[in-house]
Amino acid sequence: xxxLLRHHALFALTFVSVVTATPLLAAQNKxxxxxxxxxxxxxxxxxxxxxxxxxxxxxxxxxxxxxxxNIFNRRQTFKNLPEPGLMGGIVPVAPINRLSMxxxxxDPAERLVACPNQDVVYGAGxxxxxxxxxxxxxxxxxxxxxxxxxxxxxSDSFAELGKMYNxxxxxxLLVGPDWNGKVPPGxxxxxxxxxxxxxxxxxxxxxxxxxxxxxxQPALAGIDMYPLSQYDGKAKRRDWNKxxxxxxxxxxxxxxxxxxxxxxxxxxxxxxLKDAKPLPGEEARYGQMAALAAIAKADPQLRAAMIDExxxxxxxxxxxxLQFRNYGLQLPNYWSTVSNGxxxxxxxxxxxxxxxxxxxxxxxxxxxxxYQDLDENGLRLNGQYGYSVTFAKGKLPPVKGFWSLxxxxxxxxxxxxxxxxxxxxxxxxxxxTNPDGSLTIYVQSESPGKDKESNxxxxxxxxEFSLYIRAYWPQADALDGDWTPPAVVxxx
Numbered sequence: 001x002x003x004l005l006r007h008h009a010l011f012a013l014t015f016v017s018v019v020t021a022t023p024l025l026a027a028q029n030k031x032x033x034x035x036x037x038x039x040x041x042x043x044x045x046x047x048x049x050x051x052x053x054x055x056x057x058x059x060x061x062x063x064x065x066x067x068x069x070n071i072f073n074r075r076q077t078f079k080n081l082p083e084p085g086l087m088g089g090i091v092p093v094a095p096i097n098r099l100s101m102x103x104x105x106x107d108p109a110e111r112l113v114a115c116p117n118q119d120v121v122y123g124a125g126x127x128x129x130x131x132x133x134x135x136x137x138x139x140x141x142x143x144x145x146x147x148x149x150x151x152x153x154x155s156d157s158f159a160e161l162g163k164m165y166n167x168x169x170x171x172x173l174l175v176g177p178d179w180n181g182k183v184p185p186g187x188x189x190x191x192x193x194x195x196x197x198x199x200x201x202x203x204x205x206x207x208x209x210x211x212x213x214x215x216x217q218p219a220l221a222g223i224d225m226y227p228l229s230q231y232d233g234k235a236k237r238r239d240w241n242k243x244x245x246x247x248x249x250x251x252x253x254x255x256x257x258x259x260x261x262x263x264x265x266x267x268x269x270x271x272x273l274k275d276a277k278p279l280p281g282e283e284a285r286y287g288q289m290a291a292l293a294a295i296a297k298a299d300p301q302l303r304a305a306m307i308d309e310x311x312x313x314x315x316x317x318x319x320x321x322l323q324f325r326n327y328g329l330q331l332p333n334y335w336s337t338v339s340n341g342x343x344x345x346x347x348x349x350x351x352x353x354x355x356x357x358x359x360x361x362x363x364x365x366x367x368x369x370x371y372q373d374l375d376e377n378g379l380r381l382n383g384q385y386g387y388s389v390t391f392a393k394g395k396l397p398p399v400k401g402f403w404s405l406x407x408x409x410x411x412x413x414x415x416x417x418x419x420x421x422x423x424x425x426x427x428x429x430x431x432x433t434n435p436d437g438s439l440t441i442y443v444q445s446e447s448p449g450k451d452k453e454s455n456x457x458x459x460x461x462x463x464e465f466s467l468y469i470r471a472y473w474p475q476a477d478a479l480d481g482d483w484t485p486p487a488v489v490x491x492x
Contacts, residue, residue, distance in 0.1 A: 088248030139222025
């Protein structure tokens with residue numbers, strides 16, 4: 001009986017303690033919630049700042065937003081075109097939310113995008129999803145390798161369309177981050193972008209033969225992109241051989257078209273910040289960038305200092321990133337690569353480095369890239385010397401799609417040569433293997449001899465150059481580092 005009373009007393013005491021503590025705990029929780037919910041303040045508008053501080057922030061802003069300005073200005077440049085066509089008669093360009101396709105390999109004279117390749121037939125088009133969603137047409141490629149690259153303002157991919165995804169023929173819809181309209185019947189899948197501005201680049205494999213140039217045409221005719229308002233559920237077909245030709249852009253030497261201008265950058269910055277909403281953790285950065293843009297608008301003297309600093313950043317920080325050896329994951333024999341192509345997120349250095357040297361790379365599972373500026377001894381590749389690249393038997397780039405080795409000049413464009421050959425790989429049907437089953441590519445300015453010319457990749461005489469391996473639809477050993485390219489061996 002006594003034990004029972006004690007038990008009841010203990011229960012009562014515990015109950016009273018809990019009841020008494022509940023308001024106290026609730027009050028404490030409210031205090032914690034209030035602390036967590038309190039806003040984090042950013043720069044106060046109108047605060048006087050020093051020129052050294054503004055210069056420091058300007059340099060960072062310019063580097064950080066350089067890839068976004070690059071893609072944004074492509075949209076601005078082509079927005080008023082009357083229809084899809086060929087700039088200078090050779091480069092596919094189109095008005096906003098439209099697409100232009102080539103019907104053969106890209107011409108060596110193009111300068112709109114560094115590191116083109118002659119393994120695929122390209123298309124290109126800027127998207128502006130704030131104006132309207134767009135429809136992408138996917139035809140039946142009949143087993144041929146293909147992939148559509150679809151990237152946002154940050155050059156990050158947001159759609160998976162290609163042979164490696166077993167994408168089916170049909171219609172696919174690209175929408176902006178805030179779109180909440182009705183998806184019409186017949187659309188297979190909707191892809192939502194983080195930003196409203198982006199870029200689309202179809203790539204379709206083509207053998208280096210006259211027969212395959214003809215065979216690929218029916219598939220090319222079914223590729224298209226257009227605003228949702230023009231969608232009627234019926235596949236459109238176009239003869240991409242019949243496109244208007246537009247005047248070429250004014251050239252600045254042999255380098256890539258200059259898409260980012262320090263003089264205009266701080267005027268464009270507010271539009272970039274508005275379009276590309278902050279990624280998680282970027283809110284404070286955006287506050288600082290918005291304050292910087294406001295200062296540039298309000299104070300001509302500080303604006304001039306920002307522009308001056310952006311010009312310095314252009315030459316001192318960004319231009320050196322044209323050279324592959326200055327960034328990336330370092331591999332044996334001085335090759336390098338990146339592991340987050342088209343998925344850069346907050347890796348700002350790699351994002352800008354790739355944008356400067358070879359913008360519009362595919363996702364890793366679509367294409368693995370390997371870069372080379374140096375020979376096996378770490379010396380700069382130069383056309384005054386001869387080199388060889390030998391893939392051991394069974395050690396070609398491991399792919400489910402195809403591979404190529406491309407040579408670029410010092411500006412990352414094709415080096416003119418009599419053979420008109422700029423890459424070697426799966427597309428070439430006359431490659432000769434060695435008696436032991438290995439494959440040697442001869443990289444030199446002069447012919448290695450008639451018996452070896454099928455394996456000759458011509459280099460520019462007395463000029464620096466780079467080599468570049470693409471492994472389309474790479475196998476696991478290309479992705480995890482079990483396979484890396486062989487050394488570039490100096491032969492004379």
